[in-house]
Amino acid sequence: MNEVDTARSSTPSVRRNEARYDDAALTPPVDVVEDATGITLYADLPGVSKDKLHLQVESDTLTIEAESALNVPEGLQSSHTEVGLARFHRVFTLSKELDTEKVTAELNHGVLTLRIPKLARAQPRRVEVKVA
Structure with a gap:
């Protein structure tokens, strides 16, 4: 059974699905910012490179999967490791207002930035008033 709740957004543009994942997968923290033209998600994925990041949009579901490898510099040996190979997994249900x-x-210094614009029909528009 899935529990669905609204992510940090004033309108229900994105809902987070809490599902059972492999215990080894971490849930990355994600900030969701909505404006009049769409949403932007900021996901913390430390140690993840572009080739180890997999994003998928299918129907109204966005899936983020990634692996990080924190390498020990040559000539050094780790005496204690709390995070070695970390796997990240996060799933979002997207609003029908978004243009998937x-x-x-964009991935920059361990932060994934996803921009999803709203469909043209869902964006605010100015209505011209004519004088009769």
């Missing part, structure tokens, strides 16, 4: 065909993603 136009998702953009």
Whole structure:
């Protein structure tokens, strides 16, 4: 049974699905910011490189999966490791107002930035008033 709740957003544009995942997978913290033209998600993925990041949008579901490898510098030996190979997994249910065909993603210094614009019909527009 899944519990669905609203992510940090004033409208229900993104809902987080809490499901059972492998115990080895970490849930990365994600901030969701909504504006008039869409949403931006900021996910903390420390130690993740572009080739170990997998993003998928299927229907109204966004899945973030990643692996990090914190390498020990040559000539050094780790005496204690709390995080070695970390796996990240997060799933979001997206609003029908979002244009999943136009998702953009950028990974910079361990922070994934995903931008998902709203469909043109869901964006605010100014209505011109004519004088009769």
